[in-house]
Amino acid sequence: MSKGADIELIQVTKRYGAALAVDAVSLKIPKGTYCCLLGPSGCGKTTTLRMIAGHESITQGDVRLGPTVVTDLPPARRGTAMMFQSYALFPHLDTVDNVAFSLKMKGVDKSTRRAKAMEMLKLVQLDHLAERRPAQLSGGQQQRVALARALITDPQALLLDEPLSALDPFLKIKVRQELKKLQLQLGISFIHVTHSQEEAMALSDLVVVMNGGRIEQAAEPREVFNRPATAFVARFMGDHNVLSGRVAGRADGAVTFEVPGGVSFTAPDEAGLEPGAPVEIAVRTDRIRIADAVIPGCGLTGLVQNIEYHGQKVQVALAAPGVDDFAVQVPESAFFAKPLSIGEAVPLAWTPDDIHLLKPSPSA
Numbered sequence: 001m002s003k004g005a006d007i008e009l010i011q012v013t014k015r016y017g018a019a020l021a022v023d024a025v026s027l028k029i030p031k032g033t034y035c036c037l038l039g040p041s042g043c044g045k046t047t048t049l050r051m052i053a054g055h056e057s058i059t060q061g062d063v064r065l066g067p068t069v070v071t072d073l074p075p076a077r078r079g080t081a082m083m084f085q086s087y088a089l090f091p092h093l094d095t096v097d098n099v100a101f102s103l104k105m106k107g108v109d110k111s112t113r114r115a116k117a118m119e120m121l122k123l124v125q126l127d128h129l130a131e132r133r134p135a136q137l138s139g140g141q142q143q144r145v146a147l148a149r150a151l152i153t154d155p156q157a158l159l160l161d162e163p164l165s166a167l168d169p170f171l172k173i174k175v176r177q178e179l180k181k182l183q184l185q186l187g188i189s190f191i192h193v194t195h196s197q198e199e200a201m202a203l204s205d206l207v208v209v210m211n212g213g214r215i216e217q218a219a220e221p222r223e224v225f226n227r228p229a230t231a232f233v234a235r236f237m238g239d240h241n242v243l244s245g246r247v248a249g250r251a252d253g254a255v256t257f258e259v260p261g262g263v264s265f266t267a268p269d270e271a272g273l274e275p276g277a278p279v280e281i282a283v284r285t286d287r288i289r290i291a292d293a294v295i296p297g298c299g300l301t302g303l304v305q306n307i308e309y310h311g312q313k314v315q316v317a318l319a320a321p322g323v324d325d326f327a328v329q330v331p332e333s334a335f336f337a338k339p340l341s342i343g344e345a346v347p348l349a350w351t352p353d354d355i356h357l358l359k360p361s362p363s364a
């Protein structure tokens with residue numbers, strides 16, 4: 001079998017009775033992609049993954065793996081493998097037999113399946129613990145056994161449901177790097193469900209942000225972070241200020257928006273919006289500078305509400321008329337060269353290119 005296959009979801013819908021868990025989702029995942037399905041609890045990411053795996057029936061729509069429509073095929077005949085959040089290892093079997101299990105079910109003889117299982121254990125660097133049972137392994141080691149067990153079927157794509165959620169923060173980062181390395185080495189697609197934007201950005205070639213059973217944005221991590229499609233994406237990815245207002249005027253290829261308190265934002269006129277039109281904008285918290293004076297359209301005076309030390313940077317929350325929560329990230333050295341205090345009035349500045357226009361949410 002050739003390595004990897006494109007995966008396509010065509011208007012995939014899942015209903016549980018009257019409840020709509022996944023709403024006509026269409027998505028293309030080219031072979032060899034590290035794809036993260038990202039979103040808050042209940043947005044439909046696990047259901048989407050399980051429909052790709054065949055562990056959940058599809059109410060409407062199709063899933064295609066390479067040239068084959070797999071919608072009605074059982075999990076074992078799809079060419080995908082799934083690694084579960086709980087790892088689901090058999091406690092009475094040693095590591096090598098846990099990994100070899102699916103080959104045993106297929107009737108592969110003992111020496112062949114054990115040899116293949118050892119090969120998989122080498123791949124995840126656990127061959128030295130082949131004789132141990134799950135209870136004698138650490139959480140991280142059990143996770144690697146589960147990974148080897150999923151990979152023994154030579155899948156075209158590996159599906160991972162919150163694979164890092166049970167690990168402590170240090171191990172999380174280490175295993176994250178191992179997953180990425182393994183995906184590159186195998187050359188197949190990994191589809192990884194997570195609610196952590198940090199995890200999704202660190203791992204993905206393709207981030208799929210879901211909300212209310214729909215896709216809000218599917219793009220490379222840099223695109224999702226720099227050009228969030230909707231207010232939901234900007235807020236979920238974090239480090240953005242999101243503001244609602246109306247178009248106040250247009251002139252010389254620029255458009256000015258005003259939020260209810262009177263603060264205005266000038267941005268490049270890309271969307272051709274008419275005066276009075278409602279609009280939502282995002283501006284990254286690290287693109288705002290502490291200035292000497294405010295330039296209308298490219299700045300505001302904020303009153304400091306809160307200061308949080310984050311190590312490399314300091315997060316300052318400010319308020320202005322009509323703007324309740326405007327966060328600014330100040331590099332650590334700049335902050336401590338001229339510290340701010342709560343209640344202080346601070347002039348802030350940005351450039352029109354940093355104002356990003358958001359689209360209405362598809363799940364609104």
Ligand SMILES: Nc1ncnc2c1ncn2[C@@H]1O[C@H](COP(=O)(O)OP(=O)(O)OP(=O)(O)O)[C@@H](O)[C@H]1O
Binds near residue numbers: 019
């Ligand atoms: N077996 C089920 N029966 C009824 N409703 C379900 C079932 N499984 C999921 N749902 C509902 O479908 C929606 C999507 O659930 P899903 O588990 O896919 O979300 P999720 O994004 O993976 O959330 P989490 O991060 O909490 O796992 C939720 O509203 C959930 O309550």
